Amino acid sequence: MLQSKANWKYTSLQEEAVEWEDDAVALSPIVKQLLQQRGITSIEEARQFLSPDIKNLHSPLKIDSIERAAVRVHKAIDNDEKILIYGDYDADGVSSTTVLIKALEELGANCDFYIPNRFTEGYGPNEAAFRAAAENGFTLIITVDTGIASVYEAHVAKELGIDLIITDHHEPQEELPDCFAIIHPKCSEGYPFQELAGVGVAFKFAQSLLGYFPKHLLEFAAIGTIADLVPLVDENRVLAFYGLHALTISQNPGIKALKRVCKVEGNVTEEDVGFLIGPRINAVGRLENADLAVQLLLTDDDEIAQEMAEEINVINDERKKIVNNIFQEAQQIVESSATHDVIIVAKEGWNEGVLGIVASKLVRKYDRPAIVLTIKPELNTVKGSARSIPAFDFFKNGMRIRELFTHFGGHAQAAGMTFPLDNLPLVQEKLDTFIREELTESDFKQVIEISAQLKVEEIDEELVQEIDRLAPFGMKNPKPVFELKEAPADARKIGSAKNHLKLLFKKNDQTLDSIGFGMGELYEHISPSAVLSLVGELGINEWNGHRKAQFLIEDMKIDEWQLFDYRGKKNRNVHLDTNNAFVITTSSEPVYADVEQINYDTSIHALEEKQTLYIYDLPANLAQLKAIIKQTKPVNIVACYHIEDSAYLSAFPSREEFVWFYALVRKRKVLDLKTELQTIMNHKGWSKDRIIFISNVFFELGFVKIENGVIELETNPEKKDLSDSKLYQERLNRADIEKQLYYSNYEELKMWMESCMDYLNIPEEEVVNGL
Known part of the structure; x- marks a missing residue:
């Protein structure tokens, strides 16, 4: 038996059945099921989802105040007023800034952009920047991807005589800024879709300003939409779908240079944006001023673009090193401190630009929400980022203690905050209390949503290509994860470090390769003929001109009990489980330093249940071993005994x-x-x-x-x-003992062990069939 690392959750179908009788939608049953899981309950909805259409985008005029804001911008252009685009330093903010600058320049506006420095100014609008803008003659400021929480800064703008237009998509808080206009889907009851990214809102405003649909800005809309992890449904799906195509054929010097340093060739996918392009744009704002990233996207010079892209690539490499160093230090703090349900680590000198990434890595390692903070001793404050687990809404719970934070904002799974260092113990105490009230122990495990169960014979290249029609994948349209339940025909560790797991399945003359990257340690946990339950994604393996479907493992479990046969092996140092195990041995010398040791004379009633039982020496009689198995109820048995002088092989005198x-x-x-x-x-x-x-x-x-x-x-x-x-x-x-326990074949030994396991409630016919 092997426990999964994550909780497996099976996606339920919509109650409403779908009549898939129209020949115009020729789909496999699996893809039809995936569509139903996404709430698609009609032929027409299926067509729209599988073939996104720009015509299905909502009118920008449905967003409150957008017309009022557009009139004000056109007035500023007519009067040659100076317009400042105030952005954010992440990929969404950079792409949002680019979209509006390009739109305004097309209209002939006198405009510039400003992105605050993460380290000296922090997130969002600030008073000093607004006052500097006023001194430089700016009379209109438009925020992108920021500003919805800037109540004080809006007051400053009004005091300075600056008209402030806020375009944002972050969660509105209790008090909204008093400004000229707020363009925000969640502040517009009549707008049909409230999950646009910051760049999506900026794109809508650009469309309103230009008076036509700006296809040439779609490539920037795709970057921010995908990189900011907003739900890729409805309008976001359309923007990402067409934006990825635009990125593929882009003639923008900055985009082309960025693709070169990322080594992105051919069709640009959401994974290219999410794992290659987006992180590089984000890296600039994490370590330096994000202006470089905006300038890259705005430049018309190929040579300059290439130089900037290479500089950004170097910055991204540096970012990776910094993240790794902080992560190592954070782990040491976690493992040397008292255990908490919400991880909070803080240290002076940590680069605040990468703390969100470190928090994400801590969440993945410890299955706990994590806050990573840098200490600013001169201000007696801490500043940092939080990342959460699916079951815990960090924004909601953070708002419950809003008074403890100087600044706080974000989403359910991610947040940023600043607060006095003295408040740290109370923040820890409150969040620990909240999470204990809400969650059970199983809620802390990561969750894998499983779309469907597949059989080996169902998986082929054609199915993978059909599933790809559901792309681009992202939040609320995740790449489908499937369960495969089968005994592998072959299992091995691969890679130079033997740290990857490769499984081969065979069924009805069809073969399927399955690969688990970084899962090589599970090889020792797979016994002969064990039926594995795997969850993972489908992909295509291309090698030497050949294409073949493959299964990419994300998690694995084994529901049946397992027998691991190391009888007679010279190296008997087998470690499958050390925390919940017994070793049976007749020796007084320790077998494993970290595994509890018993012998055949140990009082049966003193033994507790264990997951794993190592049998290191044979018993004096079979009843002794049978009694221990019944008492300890193991689900894994490791037979690692050997014989020096065999009674069975020494012919018994007649x-x-x-x-x-x-x-x-x-x-x-x-x-x-x-x-x-x-x-x-x-x-x-x-x-x-x-x-x-x-x-x-x-x-x-x-x-x-x-x-x-x-x-x-x-x-x-x-x-x-x-x-x-x-x-x-x-x-x-x-x-007789040797014959039964040592010289028997694997199936005979397993059957005898199974006869001792009445606690498993194995039906008799199942035992027979299994043999």
């Missing part, structure tokens, strides 16, 4: 041989083995041990006396059968 030897003693009356042992061995072809064993059985039965190797016949011995000899019975019993 009754006729006992008769011949006794007749010899009776004839001689006295038999000196010191002088005649070799003669008997040569004559009968017996071993020395065989002769000594026969002699000792007769001695135990009282048929002879033995002294100094001299056997003398007893006169008038009591009549007894050979089976009355304890030595004889022990030898028979030992041979």
